[in-house]
Amino acid sequence: MVTSPVPDLRIAAANDCELRPDGSHVLYWMNGARRPHHNFALDRAIEHARSLGKPLIVLEALRCGYQWASDRFHRFILEGMRANAAAFEGSSVRYYPYVEPAEGAGKGLVEALAADACVVIADDFPCFFLPRANAAAAARVPCLMELVDSNGLLPMRAPGDKVFARAVDLRRWLQRNIAPHLTDQPRKNPLARLELPRARIARSITDRWPAATSRMLAASPGALAELPIDHSVTPVERVTGGPVAGSRRLREFVDDALSRYEDDRNHPDRRGGSELAPWLHFGHVSVHEVFERLAKVHDWTTDALGPTKNGSRDGFWNMNPAADGFLDELVTWRELGLNFCSRRPDYDQYESLPAWAQRTLTDHESDVREHLYTYEQFDEARTHDEVWNAAQRQLRAEGRIHNYLRMVWGKMILAWTPSPQIALEILIDLNNRYALDGRNPNSYSGIFWVLGRYDRAWGPERPVFGKIRFMSPERTKAKVRMREYLARFGPESQYES
Ligand SMILES: Cc1cc2nc3c(=O)[nH]c(=O)nc-3n(C[C@H](O)[C@H](O)[C@H](O)COP(=O)(O)OP(=O)(O)OC[C@H]3O[C@@H](n4cnc5c(N)ncnc54)[C@H](O)[C@@H]3O)c2cc1C
Missing domain, CATH: 3.40.50.620 (HUPs)
Structure with missing residues (x-):
């Protein structure tokens, strides 16, 4: 062995x-x-x-x-x-x-x-x-x-059968248990100096399942057109898949934008996030590679880990506030979804929501909705709200939604559909159809967070939402910078469907 x-x-x-x-x-x-x-x-x-x-x-x-x-x-x-x-x-x-x-x-x-x-x-x-x-x-x-x-810095099996109900619970657990796992790194150059006998693949296999041609690997429009897939969801220009492009984006982010992460991340007019989610989703970039890069540029070792053990966001990683904030998303939030999906085969079912969330949503199921839209109206960005429509246009055009707006986008689908179950169906479909990072544990964390997963009950109780956390486009406009964003993805933009 x-x-x-x-x-x-x-x-x-x-x-x-x-x-x-x-x-x-x-x-x-x-x-x-x-x-x-x-x-x-x-x-x-x-x-x-x-x-x-x-x-x-x-x-x-x-x-x-x-x-x-x-x-x-x-x-x-x-x-x-x-x-x-x-x-x-x-x-x-x-x-x-x-x-x-x-x-x-x-x-x-x-x-x-x-x-x-x-x-x-x-x-x-x-x-x-x-x-x-x-x-x-x-x-x-x-x-x-x-x-x-x-998948993660923490092996998915490390916490046994524990399912963490909130980010703070996983964060606390990580603060007490992750240190020994941080030194287990996959190899950076596993192919270097590797000598193995050459493999032969039988003709019967290569004839029946021929290797992809270079034309197919170049993903030329002609090659894609021959495949029975949805051609209406078009490739995202200026975003290239693969480990090389992903590592390049990682370097750009760490060198140019990470230090402003805490200040810029919530403002759609600034390019504040890493935008690494698509490469992480397809496994083109590894969380270990990201962590290794952060540790290197901050001259960080596990000796710097702080004493925090109570689940607070501060004082644990101790790289610097920006890197610590980024690591909280990359590790705590990302691995929360891995934990849930690996233990709950019903992770995409409405019934997997916490009991309090289902109760309050049921209590408010018959509340009057101020607006109601069909799937097609959402899909084509035809609601009354310019913020929501802009976010949907960005999703269709760029395969992503700015991080802050993604939350508001989700909350308004709950507000403007006849029931939370229908909202869930629409959220899953739009997110997974258009987002490059969709179909991922994070997709279900984000979508179900809209409906109360990983959250607590909030007051005052409101129509439709009940005790579910509320967000609105109006408040968002007052809080974050998005003038350029609204112009870029507005009704007059090239992205109008
Ligand atoms: C309704 C809704 C749907 C979402 N769908 C997806 C999805 O399909 N795929 C996806 O990866 N994320 C999803 N998210 C979470 C979050 O919006 C994205 O991970 C983030 O916007 C990706 O941008 P970034 O790579 O610049 O993130 P950064 O801020 O640079 O964060 C680094 C990485 O940490 C992880 N991360 C960041 N925020 C979160 C979060 N809130 N929850 C879980 N992981 C996070 C991602 O892997 C991300 O790439 C969703 C959130 C909501 C509210």
């Missing part, structure tokens, strides 16, 4: 099969952490391959039949696959990119590549269709399949 550099807490057997030392290769199905570095699953696959003296095949596949598949997400993922192909080129790992030309065409590929494998490794991502896809493959492959968790 391998002595693993990957912490045991991050590895889970997905089936009861044995590792087969007499197999011909190790297979890593890179289906969540789509990057060639800072990736515990790749490290684990390499360790198996080295200890067995076998080749390593990395399969990165792109389905076309998943819900909301569109030109926007395909191009972002394909840009990543192209960068990954270049990163593996010249290494002793065989990288196999596959793009499904028709729904279901990729069925059987993992099994075929696993037929003679010693062991299969896949990414342990707790959301969207991935848990189901992993379980289905684990039941069909003839050898041991391991799931490896590269």
Whole structure:
């Protein structure tokens, strides 16, 4: 067996099969952490391959039949696959990119590549269709399949079966328990000086599931047009997917904007956030890479961790106020969603809301709504409110909504729909259809936060919202700077649908 550099807490057997030392290769199905570095699953696959003296095949596949598949997400993922192909080129790992030309065409590929494998490794991502896809493959492959968790600074299994109800609860737990995990880092350059035997992939496999062509990996409009995906959700210009582009954005943010994070983040007219969410979502950028960069520029080590243990936001990371504020989003808030999704298969169901929130929403279900809109009116940014419409136009055009406005955008969907259940359906659909970072644990944290998850009851009790926290476009306009934003995404803008 391998002595693993990957912490045991991050590895889970997905089936009861044995590792087969007499197999011909190790297979890593890179289906969540789509990057060639800072990736515990790749490290684990390499360790198996080295200890067995076998080749390593990395399969990165792109389905076309998943819900909301569109030109926007395909191009972002394909840009990543192209960068990954270049990163593996010249290494002793065989990288196999596959793009499904028709729904279901990729069925059987993992099994075929696993037929003679010693062991299969896949990414342990707790959301969207991935848990189901992993379980289905684990039941069909003839050898041991391991799931490896590269998601957070904290291994998802570290808190046992605890589900944290509020950010402060996880923050307190992190302050008491995260320190030993901070020194467990995935490798920065796992391919450097790696020598493994070359892998061969049988003709029967390459004929039936041919590797993606360079035209497809270039995500040319012609190549995308041939795929049965939603072409009306178009790629976002000036945003490039992939680990290389993601690392570039990370450097830009840390070097140029991080110091202003606390002051600028809430103002739509300033570029205050990292905008890393899409790369984090597709696994192009790892939280470990981000953390490593922050630690380096702040000359920080774990010795600097402060004594705070009560869940307060201040006095724990001790890099500086801006970096500490950013880490609270990146670690506490991001990992709150990982914790929930990995333990609650009902994470996307209305009934997963806390009991107090369901009660107060039910109490106010028959309240008169000042405005009511259909899905189409929301989708086409045709409400009476210029702030809401601008946020929706930004979502459609750029695949994101400014962080502060995203909260108001969500709250108003609750205000302007006939019931909280309908609001939830619309929120999930619009967010996941258009947002590059959608379909992620954070998507469900944010959407369900609108309806009370991770929050407490607020007074005074209001129509429709009951005790759910209220936000409004009017108050937002008074509070944050958004004149340029409103002009940019206003009715006269190029983004009018
Ligand atoms: C209705 C609603 C829907 C949302 N949907 C998504 C979604 O689909 N995907 C998504 O990643 N986030 C979502 N969020 C959370 C948040 O809006 C985004 O993470 C943030 O705006 C991303 O911008 P950034 O990368 O510049 O964040 P930064 O401020 O730079 O933060 C760094 C990272 O921390 C994480 N983060 C930041 N804020 C939050 C938060 N409130 N909750 C959880 N993680 C956070 C993200 O990974 C983010 O990239 C949603 C919030 C709301 C209210």
